[in-house]
Amino acid sequence: MDPDLISRAHALAEEQFTAGSGPGGQNANKVATNVLLRVNAYKLRLPPPVFARLRAIAGSKLTAAGDLLITANSHRTQEANRSDARDKLEALLREAHTKPKRRAKTRVNRLGKVKRLKAKKERGEVKAKRGKVDW
Numbered sequence: 001m002d003p004d005l006i007s008r009a010h011a012l013a014e015e016q017f018t019a020g021s022g023p024g025g026q027n028a029n030k031v032a033t034n035v036l037l038r039v040n041a042y043k044l045r046l047p048p049p050v051f052a053r054l055r056a057i058a059g060s061k062l063t064a065a066g067d068l069l070i071t072a073n074s075h076r077t078q079e080a081n082r083s084d085a086r087d088k089l090e091a092l093l094r095e096a097h098t099k100p101k102r103r104a105k106t107r108v109n110r111l112g113k114v115k116r117l118k119a120k121k122e123r124g125e126v127k128a129k130r131g132k133v134d135w
Helices: 005-012 026-030 048-061 078-097 110-128
Strands: 014-018 034-040 067-072
Touching: 005 034, 005 078, 014 078, 034 078, 048 067, 048 078, 067 078
Parallel strands: none
Antiparallel strands: 014 034, 034 067
């Protein structure tokens, strides 16, 4: 992963603060603690495979315009929610940069195929005997 990608993402990030629901009592109605972090994914200049993984991972957090929307509202203070949103952004970018492991195809040997077919045949015979009894 490009070391200055995180700093570039933080520099491009726009933050909006809104009053939040949840813990805080009377304070929640007065103080804007919820954070909405908006980063344009196109401006991050990610390589195409990384961008494709980011789009798959982000899901509905990525808008049609390419904006990545991250919300944080689990803490009571604006600063804690702000750092939480930035941490979520970093985690998302790190996950997009990790290549998935290739799946190794498994092969069943001849003996395994014979055993499987024999078990299927036996199971079919058991099920065939279950029908209605004709007196």
